[in-house]
Amino acid sequence: MAENMITVHIIDREGVQHDLEAPTDMNMNIMEVCRSYELPVEGRCGGMAMCATCQCYLESDTELAEQSDGELDMLDEAFFVEDNSRLGCQIPVTAEIDGIVLRLAPEGN
Amino acid sequence: MIETDIIIIGAGPVGLFTVFEAGLLKLKCHLIDSLPQPGGQLTEIYPKKPIYDIPGYPTVDAGELIDNLMEQIAPFKPEFTLGESAMTIDETDDNKFIVTTNKGTKHIAPVVMIAGGLGVFEPRKPPVENLEQFEDKGVEYIIKDPAFYQDKKVVVAGGGDSALDWSIYLVKNNIASELSLVHRRNSFRGHLDSVQQVMDLAAEGKINLITEAEVTGIGGNGKLNSVTIKHKTEGEVVKEADHFVPLFGLKPSLGPIADWGLEIDKNAITVDTRDYSTNRPGIYAIGDVNQYEGKLKLILCGFHEGTIAVQSAFARIHPDKKNVLKYTTVNGVNGFE
Numbered sequence: 001m002a003e004n005m006i007t008v009h010i011i012d013r014e015g016v017q018h019d020l021e022a023p024t025d026m027n028m029n030i031m032e033v034c035r036s037y038e039l040p041v042e043g044r045c046g047g048m049a050m051c052a053t054c055q056c057y058l059e060s061d062t063e064l065a066e067q068s069d070g071e072l073d074m075l076d077e078a079f080f081v082e083d084n085s086r087l088g089c090q091i092p093v094t095a096e097i098d099g100i101v102l103r104l105a106p107e108g109n
Numbered sequence: 110m111i112e113t114d115i116i117i118i119g120a121g122p123v124g125l126f127t128v129f130e131a132g133l134l135k136l137k138c139h140l141i142d143s144l145p146q147p148g149g150q151l152t153e154i155y156p157k158k159p160i161y162d163i164p165g166y167p168t169v170d171a172g173e174l175i176d177n178l179m180e181q182i183a184p185f186k187p188e189f190t191l192g193e194s195a196m197t198i199d200e201t202d203d204n205k206f207i208v209t210t211n212k213g214t215k216h217i218a219p220v221v222m223i224a225g226g227l228g229v230f231e232p233r234k235p236p237v238e239n240l241e242q243f244e245d246k247g248v249e250y251i252i253k254d255p256a257f258y259q260d261k262k263v264v265v266a267g268g269g270d271s272a273l274d275w276s277i278y279l280v281k282n283n284i285a286s287e288l289s290l291v292h293r294r295n296s297f298r299g300h301l302d303s304v305q306q307v308m309d310l311a312a313e314g315k316i317n318l319i320t321e322a323e324v325t326g327i328g329g330n331g332k333l334n335s336v337t338i339k340h341k342t343e344g345e346v347v348k349e350a351d352h353f354v355p356l357f358g359l360k361p362s363l364g365p366i367a368d369w370g371l372e373i374d375k376n377a378i379t380v381d382t383r384d385y386s387t388n389r390p391g392i393y394a395i396g397d398v399n400q401y402e403g404k405l406k407l408i409l410c411g412f413h414e415g416t417i418a419v420q421s422a423f424a425r426i427h428p429d430k431k432n433v434l435k436y437t438t439v440n441g442v443n444g445f446e
Contacts (some may be wrong), residue, residue, distance in 0.1 A: 006247065044227060044361070046406075050154055073298040073301050077357055079236050081293060108236050109360075 004100035010034060011059070011105035013104050022093045030102060031058070032086035047089035054088035055105035060094065062100040064091060080105045111216040112189070113139040115422055117224055118195045118366075121149025123396030123411030124224035125178040125187075131419045132185030133435065136426065137445065140187055141208065143194040143229045147279035148175035150226060153359065162409060174408075179379055184444025190214050192328045192374055194229045196365045198392070200201050206391060220391055220422040223371075223378065224415065225398040235328060235355050237267065248334025248353050255279060260286045261290055264336050264351055265323050267356040268292040273303040289317040289348065291321065291338055366398070374400060383422030385414045390423055393418040 004025045005104045010018045010033075034041035042053035049070040055078055058064065064086070067075075071090045071103035075081050085105065091097065115131050115365035120142035128138045144153055148171075155170030163169055169177070198221060200206055208216045232250030234240055240248060243287045252258075252275050263285040265276050272290065280284040290307065297304045311318035319338055325345065326337035336353050339345045363376055372379040372388045377400035380386060387391050395418050396411035404410075423432050 038175065045154065048155060076294055076296075077233075078299050079233075079357075109233070109397075 006093065006095060008059075008093070008097070008099045009099070010013040010039060010056075010084060011101070011103040012039060013106060024093055024095050026093075029057050029091065030054070030091040030100075033088070033093060034088060039104070041088060041106075042088060045085045045089075049074045049087055049090055050087075052087060052105075053107075054089050055080065055085055055109060056102040057082055057105060058084045058100070059085050060068065060106075061102035062097050064097065079109050110207075111188070111190070111214070113137050113218045114218065115139075115220045115222055115419070116206065116216050116218040116425055117222045118139065118142075118208065119149060119224035119396070119398070120144075120191070121224060121226045121228055121396065122151060122174060122178060122224075122408050123415050124149070125175070125182055125258060126220070126412050127216060127222055127224060127395065127415035127419060128182040128185050128187045129178075130416045132182065132445070133437070133442070134419055134423045134432065135401070136419065136423060138185070138187050139215065139218070140385070141190045141193060141195045141210060143192070145192040147179060147189065148172070151175050153230060157268075160408070161241060162407065163411060184265040186445045190216065190325055194365065198369050204369050204391065218352065219426050222391070222422070223256070223366065223387075223392065223394045223398055223417060224396045225363075225366055226396060227363075228361040228398070229364040230361050232355075232363065233357040233360045235324065235357060237355075239259065243329065243333045244329055247329060247351060247400065248327065248355075250275070250355060252354060255282065255284055258285050258352060260284075261351040262287040263352045263354060264289045264291060264324065264338075264353045265349065265356060266356045267354065267355070267358075268294060268297045268298040269360075270303060272356040273297060273299040273307050276316055277303065279309055286320055287317065288315075288339075289319055289350075291319045291322050293321070297322045302348045304334070309333075314383070324353065324355070351433060366394065377404075382383055385418040386421060393422065423446070 004104050008020050031043045044053045045051040071087050077109050115138045116137040117138050117140045120140040131138050151171035158171050159168045193212045195208050196211050197209045198206050205219050210307045271294045276290045280288050310316040320342040322338050324336050325339040330334040335345050335347050336350045365398050378394035380394050380399045388395050395414040399407045
């Protein structure tokens with residue numbers, strides 16, 4: 001694979017897995033990666049952790065940075081939250097998350 | 110009937126700046142917004158967040174940008190219909206538009222600019238089956254008149270300030286006969302003082318605080334009489350209730366805009382980039398609500414769109430008048446009397 005590229009696996013709401021290549025040098029996050037591949041992720045607030053339309057469930061044992069207060073606050077008010085809920089916009093695309101598996105949360109937030 | 114030159118639907122940054130550009134052409138604007146204050150998302154969702162890509166401002170807080178815009182447009186005496194959503198646009202025989210809000214307020218003008226951003230702000234509704242069937246029959250998303258809950262059994266859901274503050278209010282003023290506050294987590298993100306008051310009232314047995322739980326069902330025969338609360342570890346309980354008040358904030362939705370006969374693609378209005386006009390002559394769409402090839406949803410692009418659109422609006426309103434671009438540096442800003 002090209003330099004500075006990783007693969008992220010996104011399971012959509014129909015259960016179909018999409019294996020997406022994402023650049024680590026473009027300051028992108030998972031919400032943006034999904035949108036760039038036209039997956040049904042709204043990202044209404046633009047990535048400020050102020051809506052939960054990019055909520056997803058972490059399904060791999062990938063180690064992620066600790067969640068910010070802003071993300072926890074938003075998840076506090078979100079619907080369909082599980083213990084492994086994350087906001088896609090708060091997961092930066094870095095070499096460390098290569099191979100991550102995320103499942104999109106239902107719509108309705 | 111409110112009469113003006115340009116009706117602007119949406120009082121976010123782009124709608125506000127358009128008042129300035131219209132004012133330079135001596136066109137008067139009236140703005141309509143579903144929120145109770147101008148500023149759109151910037152004041153409603155992220156007033157304290159910094160913005161770094163407004164030309165000339167290395168950084169400016171969203172709320173401050175709105176304050177500045179309000180000051181900048183003040184000479185042109187914009188008028189506002191706030192807290193009301195534009196519902197319909199009807200065309201008159203002489204090519205004017207009548208915009209009517211959900212409260213029945215009517216506005217008439219030869220030009221409408223839709224600067225509606227992401228749409229109308231509506232309450233976020235939790236995913237509870239049959240919720241909509243019980244709206245106004247025991248389910249309310251906004252507390253309009255606290256007296257409505259006098260001697261009632263009320264279940265409030267949510268963990269933010271409005272859930273906390275209303276719970277406190279309904280108990281401290283001896284309104285609700287029984288108040289339960291249901292929240293998904295153990296901790297609350299509301300104001301510390303409010304959290305403490307809720308904890309104290311819970312300890313006194315005045316608020317029935319149910320944390321690590323969600324309302325998962327509601328029941329009743331034509332009118333709400335119970336809610337089902339699912340606790341993370343203890344399972345489900347059915348609780349008697351006269352009212353269920355989910356307070357989870359607001360979210361925008363395109364709402365009535367979708368029914369105005371405009372060409373819509375991917376939740377946005379298609380425009381001609383020569384003047385940001387829509388498929389209905391006299392109706393323009395600017396800012397995040399429009400879409401075209403190469404569109405960028407940026408405030409600064411919306412400012413440009415509004416500026417171009419008012420030039421076209423001028424030609425529509427005054428087909429016989431000549432108009433030349435004037436610089437504010439040369440002419441200053443000549444406000445309205």
